[in-house]
Amino acid sequence: MSQTMHLTVTARTEEPGNILRLRLARADGAPLPPVAPGAHLDLHLTGEGLDLWRQYSLCSDCDQTGYYEIGVLRDPKSRGGSEAVHRLAQPGTVLEVEGPRNHFPLDEAAGHTLLLGGGIGITPMLAMAQRLHALGRDFVLHYCTRSAGVTAFRDLIANAPWAGRVVFHFDDGPPGQKLDLARDLPPPAPGTHLYVCGPQGFMDWVIGTAEAAGHAPSQVHREYFSADVDTSGAGFEVVAARSGLTVTVGPKDTIAKALARAGVKVEVKCEEGVCGTCVTDVLEGTPDHRDKFLTEDERAEGTMICACCSRACSKTLVLDI
Structure with a gap:
């Protein structure tokens, strides 16, 4: 179960490609909660007028409990979170952290695992590679970047016992x-699992190609760091069943914002439908899914919705909130 912690930046490493590697630990050196590959942390960025939550995957070895490491790409096109981390996270800085959470778990029993990381999407793959190596599993990691000169973590990989993979x-x-x-995708097989993380275009290409080649969607695992999401559309009503309130969601509004104005809080962090924080149960109505978090099977069931970005196909949605 995730928890709120205050962790200190104990090391800051400038990696190539505008990527910052941060090591976080308790001030007293006490062990941190255990994690599994694919887990991420929620960082609360405050100060300088900021009040942002952002999610960053753990790239450190999950078998040690003394610290966590994350990688953060400085992206000038982002909504301010990555710029704030690069600016504020100096050695000695104390950060409010929630987690660890894991929406991208590794199937440790797979017969063969293919890891595909694009750019900053390499971070969860590093933790997965370390775990698979420790277990003696068969795997290959494909790491894609613009050029050798902007490839982060090359020293870490070169010194790893699994560098040959x-x-x-x-x-x-x-x-x-x-x-x-x-050439590089293995043939579909019951024991073969694929994991992909990186920019949206890269991920959509890999996932689409893999599924078209016959890989079962349940064995093509993905985690989006960000997504281009269109939250606009025709208006509709949302009934908050437990709160006894009905709100109208306008053409440029979101479910979460409309409910918040009425005093019903839905916790929102990424605002792009990628982290899953705002997932809410649907009791009646048909969701119009705009997120990148729910699986295709979960979308087809129609029993959950990402309230930060998704809308309604029906005139009314009844939510369990």
């Missing part, structure tokens, strides 16, 4: 060196 792909490399899914 990593294949690098650079956008500016020769044709045969780039990721070729027709």
Whole structure:
């Protein structure tokens, strides 16, 4: 179960490609809650007028409990979170942290595992690679970046005992060196699992190609760091069943914001439908899913909705809130 902690930045490493590696630990050195590969932390960024929650995957070895490590890409096109981390997270800084949470769990019993990380999407793959190696499992890690000069964690990988299982792909490399899914994806098999994380375009390409090749959607695992989401659409009503309130969600409004104005709080962190914090049970009505968090099976069931971005196909949604 996740918890709120105040962790100190004990090390700050500037990686290539504008990626910052942070080591976080308790001030008294006490052990941290155990984690599994694929887990992430929620960082509360405050100060300088900020009040933001942002999610960052753990890249450290999950078998040690003395510290957590995360990687943060400085993205000038982001909504301010990554810039704030790079600016504020200096050695000695104390950060409010919630977690760890894991919506991207690793199937440790898989016969073969293929890990595909694009850019900053390498962070959860590092933790997965370390765990798979420790278990003696069969795996390959494909790491894709723009060029060798902006490839983060190369020193860490070079010194890892599983370095021979990593294949690098650079956008500016020769044709045969780039990721070729027709060549690099294994054939579909009951014991083969794929994990993909990175920019949305990269992920959509890998997932679409893998499923078209016959890989079962349940064995193609994904975690989006961010997503281009359209939250607009026709208005509809939301009934908060437990609160006894009905609100109207306008064409440019969101369910979470409309409920908040009426005094019904839905916890929201990413605002892009990628973290799952705002998932709410649907009692009646048909959701119009705009998120990247729910699986296709969960969407088809129609019993949950990401209140930060998704809308309604029906005139009314009744939520268990």
